[in-house]
Amino acid sequence: MLLMGCDFSSRPGPRKPIAMAWGRLQGHVVTLEALQSIPTLDAFAAALRQHRNWVGGFDLPFGLPRELVQTLGWPTQWLECLRTYQALSRAQIRDLFAAFCDSRPVGHKFAHRATDRWAGSSPSMKWVNPPVAYMLHAGVPLLVDAGVAIAGLHAGDPADVDARGRPRRVALEAYPGLLAREVLGRESYKSDDPAKQTPERSERRARLVDALARGQTRLGLQLALTGEQRAQLISDGSADALDAVLCLMQAAWGQSHGWPSFGLPLSDVDPLEGWIVSALPSTA
Numbered sequence: 001m002l003l004m005g006c007d008f009s010s011r012p013g014p015r016k017p018i019a020m021a022w023g024r025l026q027g028h029v030v031t032l033e034a035l036q037s038i039p040t041l042d043a044f045a046a047a048l049r050q051h052r053n054w055v056g057g058f059d060l061p062f063g064l065p066r067e068l069v070q071t072l073g074w075p076t077q078w079l080e081c082l083r084t085y086q087a088l089s090r091a092q093i094r095d096l097f098a099a100f101c102d103s104r105p106v107g108h109k110f111a112h113r114a115t116d117r118w119a120g121s122s123p124s125m126k127w128v129n130p131p132v133a134y135m136l137h138a139g140v141p142l143l144v145d146a147g148v149a150i151a152g153l154h155a156g157d158p159a160d161v162d163a164r165g166r167p168r169r170v171a172l173e174a175y176p177g178l179l180a181r182e183v184l185g186r187e188s189y190k191s192d193d194p195a196k197q198t199p200e201r202s203e204r205r206a207r208l209v210d211a212l213a214r215g216q217t218r219l220g221l222q223l224a225l226t227g228e229q230r231a232q233l234i235s236d237g238s239a240d241a242l243d244a245v246l247c248l249m250q251a252a253w254g255q256s257h258g259w260p261s262f263g264l265p266l267s268d269v270d271p272l273e274g275w276i277v278s279a280l281p282s283t284a
Helices: 041-050 066-072 078-086 090-102 114-119 132-145 176-184 199-214 227-235 240-257
Strands: 002-007 018-026 029-038 054-058 169-173 222-224
Touching (some): 002 240, 018 240, 029 041, 029 227, 029 240, 066 090, 078 132, 090 132, 169 240, 176 199, 199 222, 199 240, 227 240
Parallel strands (some): 002 054, 029 222, 054 169
Antiparallel strands (some): 002 018
């Protein structure tokens, strides 16, 4: 089974493409086979259809907080909610979410998903710094339209299954920061601003890559990569490729747990909100 990790951008381009890492899991070793840059959403949609048997970890939220959805009066069935959200413009999303926040007390402006609290990730309704709400808006409909199964949320194309009736392409919500913090704590290892791409951040990326290669995370998996790949991951000050590799490792962990849970704590997964792979209440 092919594995994929994706560092997503809601407005990709030559300067900020979508980064994808491809690999395979054998035993406890994840072999990094290729790094790929995708400059447009159309090319990303095509890539989702190109490989017919994979498990992928995607760095973008797959769902909105139930509290937000119920307050707005939107459908609470996941696919219907997604289509309602997809129909909005970014300006409409910003205005709706800003009004929601303005009505709430200081310190509790944003609604959170359960998984955001366990993983330490940004609220999926956040539209700035980082604009993960726009990432959901741009990316998740492409997964659905490509017929991809989304673990815990969406069955995918019923015709695109293997001999056992299981989906050939499975998407897991990933969050590279969850894995990076195991090694670096809160130390920053990346910046999109070239002026902030310092030697200190480069050294932290090297530490992170080396920890992955030695298998020094709770995932219990070891990253196998070439010297050229290691140099590429460390030299990229934005760490887009490295984040894609972190998502690849989380996808491998999910694959190791297998169908149907992929390691998700299904009893805790809200079927509207979704869950970040490898974020477990017992390890928060």
